[in-house]
Amino acid sequence: MSYDRVKQAAKLTIGTKQAMKTVEQGQATEVFIAKDADPRITIKIVNLCKKFGVKVTYVDSMKMLGKACGIDVGAAVAAVVNE
Numbered sequence: 001m002s003y004d005r006v007k008q009a010a011k012l013t014i015g016t017k018q019a020m021k022t023v024e025q026g027q028a029t030e031v032f033i034a035k036d037a038d039p040r041i042t043i044k045i046v047n048l049c050k051k052f053g054v055k056v057t058y059v060d061s062m063k064m065l066g067k068a069c070g071i072d073v074g075a076a077v078a079a080v081v082n083e
Contacts, residue, residue: 002032002057002058002059003059003064003065003067003068004068005030005032005057005080006032006059006065006068006069006078006080007068009080009081010081010083011080011081011083012069012078012079012080012081013028013078013079013081014066014069014071014075014077014078015075015076015077015078016041016042016044016045016076016077018079019031019045019077019078019079020044020045020048022079022081023045023048023049023052023054023079024048024052026052027081027082028049028052028054028079028080028081028082029054029055029080029081029082030054030055030056030057030079030080031045031049031054031055031056031057031077031078031079031080032057032058032059032065032077032078032079032080033045033046033056033057033058033059033076033077034058034059034060034061034062034064034065034074034075034076034077035058035059035060035061036060036061036062037062037076037077038076041076041077042076042077045077054079061074062074062075062076065078
């Protein structure tokens with residue numbers, strides 16, 4: 001399951017703005033987006049990932065994505081950072 005890949009990642013950026021910075025800097029290897037997140041927020045990161053050739057993986061829930069990232073609140077977007 002995708003949540004396991006998030007948990008196993010050595011370094012993550014959590015949140016749309018932080019993930020966008022990571023993608024723009026060429027450091028993101030994969031971006032996880034919650035299906036229940038507001039599309040007005042996630043469309044920008046999806047388009048950016050297409051532009052930079054970063055893999056986008058959709059997960060079911062913001063709450064579960066946040067939990068997988070180790071935070072107590074939901075997360076719309078998380079990016080795996082290439083070391």
